[in-house]
Amino acid sequence: MRRDRVYAALFGRGDAKGLTITQVVSVVLILISVGVAILGTEPVVVAAAGPLLRNLEIGFVAAFTTEYLMRLWAVGANPVYSGFWGRLRYAVSFYALIDLLAILPFLFGLGAQSLLVRLLRLFRLLALSRLIRYSQAMRVVLGAVIERxxxxxxxxxxxxxxxxxxxxxxxxxxxxxxxxxxxxxxxxxxxxxxxxxxxxxxxxxxxxxxxxxxxxxxxxxxxxxxxxxxxxxxxxxxxxxxxxxxxxxxxx
Structure with missing residues (x-):
């Protein structure tokens, strides 16, 4: 089924080692987006490449939003999250909330430069937290912190x-x-x-x-x-x- 293939590409297979091509692309986009967010705080860079940075942010919004929606759709292939209530349960899970929190601040990437907007834009760095999904070492560290x-x-x-x-x-x-x-x-x-x-x-x-x-x-x-x-x-x-x-x- 198409949904099963999408699920395997986004979430990986339990018996497979390493990342899928889709996951590798996601990791690369996460790292680039964080780099752009950091460069976007430097006035000299913004003055020289402001339009490029804004276009990149729009691209990240589109890519991460599409990935998030595809995850909500494909997660139904997992019996644990099948059906409407299963997807809702996934939507409030740790990784799904991290995905959502990493997307929303991009919407504040343009416009006014008030203190509130700057604080919200800093939450774009939460995209790095999405790497926990792809790193066994990060998952071990997070699990150790939760356990203790x-x-x-x-x-x-x-x-x-x-x-x-x-x-x-x-x-x-x-x-x-x-x-x-x-x-x-x-x-x-x-x-x-x-x-x-x-x-x-x-x-x-x-x-x-x-x-x-x-x-x-x-x-x-x-x-x-x-x-x-x-x-x-x-x-x-x-x-x-x-x-x-x-x-x-x-x-x-």
């Missing part, structure tokens, strides 16, 4: 608590002598974030003895807070790729 979501959430919550605590302490001891950097808790939060992440821009520095003492404690705590999610993800990635290798070995 509870540990990562705890790590983020703990980091947030430490940021608020250190900001409150530095505000209490530094507000009078250093109001520009620590005159409020929101100002102190900026210092806490840069310190805990070990970035340390140096634009906010405690000057009192108690402030320096608590700043030192915060900096030391930041080492552990950064290492915690790193260790969680490293273990998850290692386990994910090990499972893939074991699965491939069992098929041989």
């Amino acid at each position: 979501r509870y540990e990562l959430t705890f790590s983020m919550a703990l980091s947030g608590c430490v940021i608020l605590l250190s900001s409150g302490v530095l505000y209490s001891v530094e507000a009078e002598s250093n109001p520009e950097a620590f005159g409020s808790i929101p100002r102190a939060i900026w210092w806490a974030v840069t310190t805990l992440t070990t970035v340390g821009y140096g634009d906010a520095v405690p000057i009192t003895v108690p402030g320096k003492f608590f700043a030192a404690i915060t900096a030391i705590a930041g080492i552990g807070l950064i290492a915690m999610p790193t260790g969680i993800l490293a273990a998850a990635f290692s386990q994910g790729f090990r499972d893939v290798r074991n699965t491939e070995a069992s098929r041989k």
Whole structure:
């Protein structure tokens, strides 16, 4: 059936290795579209090749929209998504939503240059997320993040608590002598974030003895807070790729 052939071209076959020609073309278009989106933020390039960039964006809109609609039609070849409700279920799945979110911002590629429009146009970079569908490594990484979501959430919550605590302490001891950097808790939060992440821009520095003492404690705590999610993800990635290798070995 024609729909089965289209489904195999767009989604690939489960028993086939590598990408189909259609998928390769899609990957190339995704990479080019992201490159055009990046170049479109440079005024010099826009002044020199503005019409060309706009024509390319129109072409990307047409190509990605056609692919999206073809996926909605062809996915019915999969018994899991057959019928109207099956297609609707696919339309709200992760990959389908990524496809849709990667298309819609192209519609804001022309016209006014307001802040809202510029923010919406940045979402064109979501097209890169579509590459997850074609990369087993990306799928393993995404699966590892999802699998360890509870540990990562705890790590983020703990980091947030430490940021608020250190900001409150530095505000209490530094507000009078250093109001520009620590005159409020929101100002102190900026210092806490840069310190805990070990970035340390140096634009906010405690000057009192108690402030320096608590700043030192915060900096030391930041080492552990950064290492915690790193260790969680490293273990998850290692386990994910090990499972893939074991699965491939069992098929041989």
